[in-house]
Amino acid sequence: MITRISADRMDSNTYLVTEGRSAVIIDAASGSAVLREVREKGLVPEFILLTHEHFDHIWDLEELRKEFSVPVAACRICSERIQDVKTNLSNIADILYYYKTGVVLEGRSKTFTCRPAEIVYEDRYSMEWRGHRFDFQRLPGHSPGSVVITLDGNSCFTGDYLIQGEEEITRLKGGSEEDYQSITRSVLEAIPEGTRIFPGHGDEYIKGQESIGNE
Ligand SMILES: [Zn+2]
Incomplete structure (x- = not known):
């Protein structure tokens, strides 16, 4: 089962993939909401998987690690870039937050x-996990450490790619339009119709059945 936990801040998603009581956490946007969900359902997290290094997807990573000592999986570049305020973009979180929401970021x-x-x-x-399989593929463009994580060949956690109603963003520091066009675009386009897409922001949807213009 896949549950989306949406953080109020920047509408970033954290996902919980569960099999029985075992859980995998994908991204770490909202620690407190994840903790609530885990406690309510008596879940046991076993891994945290990261889609990319940007602050709004890892805001509460260390908080979650404190709570659950589970391994975090990330591509090398993402793992390196979460360790630096300039490459996880937390040094400009205020600006990006204001730009996106029109609200001043408080306490964060x-x-x-x-x-x-x-x-x-x-x-x-x-990675095999309790009868499921996660496949990770690094797809630079949005950021050098961006990956798409596919679950059982039919569900994709796409981070900041394939967000409904948004064009792919490659203009942030570390982003590369060239990498996006030469490496990533064709891979994203080749994701089969009917695949469930779980983006880092906004609602999940089925590829090929995007809702158009009803916002
Ligand atoms: Zn991002």
Whole structure:
């Protein structure tokens, strides 16, 4: 089962993939909401997987690590970049937050870093988990450490790619339109229709059945 936990701040999603009581956490945007969900349902987190290094997806990573000592999986570049305020963009979180929401960021304007991931891979990685399979593929463009995580070949956690109603963003520091066009775009386009897409912001949807213009 896949549950979306949406943080109020910047509408960033954290996902919980569960099998029985076992859980995998994807991204760490909202620690308190994840903790609530885990406690309410009596879940046991076993891994945290990261889609990319940007602050709004890892805001509460260290908080979650304190609570659950589970391995974090990230590509090498993402693992390196979460350790630096300039590459996780927390040094400009205030500006990006204001730009996106029109509201001044309160209580969160401090820069932060995270410890490196425990499971570090280069461009591709696969992981079996309780009868499921996660496939990771690094797809630079939005950021150098962006990956798409596919679950059982039919559900994709796409981070800041394939967000409904948004164009792909490559203009942030570390982003590369060239990498996006030459490496990533064709891979995203080749995701089969019918795949469930779980983006880092906004609602999930089925590829090929995007809701158009009803906002
Ligand atoms: Zn991002």
